[in-house]
Amino acid sequence: MSARVLRRGRRVPETGAQSRPTPHRRRAARAPVVVALAPLAVALAIAGGCERTPGAGPGPYRTPTPLDAATTGSIAGYLHVRGAKPPRRHVQVTSDATCAAAHPDGLDVEDVRGDGDMLAEAFVWIARGLEDRAFAVPETPVVVDQRGCVFEPRVVGARAGQRIEFVNSDDTLHNVHGTPARSSPWNFGLAVRGARRTITVPTAEVPVGVQCDVHPWMRAALGVVDHPYFAVTGLDGAFTLGRVPAGQYTLAAWHPRLGKRQQEIEVAAGATTRVEITFAP
Numbered sequence: 001m002s003a004r005v006l007r008r009g010r011r012v013p014e015t016g017a018q019s020r021p022t023p024h025r026r027r028a029a030r031a032p033v034v035v036a037l038a039p040l041a042v043a044l045a046i047a048g049g050c051e052r053t054p055g056a057g058p059g060p061y062r063t064p065t066p067l068d069a070a071t072t073g074s075i076a077g078y079l080h081v082r083g084a085k086p087p088r089r090h091v092q093v094t095s096d097a098t099c100a101a102a103h104p105d106g107l108d109v110e111d112v113r114g115d116g117d118m119l120a121e122a123f124v125w126i127a128r129g130l131e132d133r134a135f136a137v138p139e140t141p142v143v144v145d146q147r148g149c150v151f152e153p154r155v156v157g158a159r160a161g162q163r164i165e166f167v168n169s170d171d172t173l174h175n176v177h178g179t180p181a182r183s184s185p186w187n188f189g190l191a192v193r194g195a196r197r198t199i200t201v202p203t204a205e206v207p208v209g210v211q212c213d214v215h216p217w218m219r220a221a222l223g224v225v226d227h228p229y230f231a232v233t234g235l236d237g238a239f240t241l242g243r244v245p246a247g248q249y250t251l252a253a254w255h256p257r258l259g260k261r262q263q264e265i266e267v268a269a270g271a272t273t274r275v276e277i278t279f280a281p
């Protein structure tokens with residue numbers, strides 16, 4: 001089984017130029033030449049808006065860089081854990097009747113999951129090397145559920161500017177408190193089962209912490225990046241990043257309990273670069 005990789009989207013970039021309320025308007029009455037030139041200035045501004053330089057602004061709004069499939073390769077590999085994984089933590093959830101009913105014996109939290117020595121629930125992404133490229137942001141939202149008084153999934157990948165929808169599937173009040181450092185935080189309640197609310201994180205950042213302030217054991221993390229080359233590992237610890245432009249990159253992996261590892265890699269056209277990363281508790 002391979003790790004999940006979010007699909008590429010089709011959003012058309014914004015290319016409109018901003019209007020320019022200016023002193024021109026005040027001078028226009030006594031300067032017909034300026035009035036005559038104004039439409040030309042607007043036309044030039046619109047043309048310039050189509051050719052914004054990659055790297056000049058926030059990722060989601062930049063014009064996507066053309067990608068020639070013939071010059072791309074893949075990155076595939078596994079995340080491992082060296083030594084014994086931490087024991088499960090037992091959490092009492094009796095403070096909330098709905099949570100207690102869902103977990104009558106309390107909640108067994110497994111901070112480090114994975115088959116054998118493999119590492120699940122880690123966010124893998126290209127951390128450096130794509131700065132000169134821009135990518136269209138998927139229209140499809142990422143969905144994070146609050147179900148059984150836990151976040152599902154606990155580690156979530158999203159694109160900068162992509163919609164992230166939080167859903168409450170429980171018959172109790174949850175809240176969603178996001179604490180990014182590079183974007184504005186958010187904090188709202190989802191009072192009833194079926195309540196949902198969508199946010200976006202405009203700036204890339206890994207990780208962005210998310211918690212429910214009502215139930216202190218409820219924690220999740222977002223990996224927010226401004227390109228499509230990321231994955232969250234499953235129980236087999238595997239990940240695959242496809243259609244990567246040939247080049248040199250820093251590949252990083254982050255796990256909520258075990259922290260971050262990274263290594264330098266090279267991707268060649270038509271080839272798969274194999275990577276093994278080992279975490280130690």
Ligand SMILES: [Cu+2]
Nearest residue numbers: 174212214215
């Ligand atoms: Cu909650």
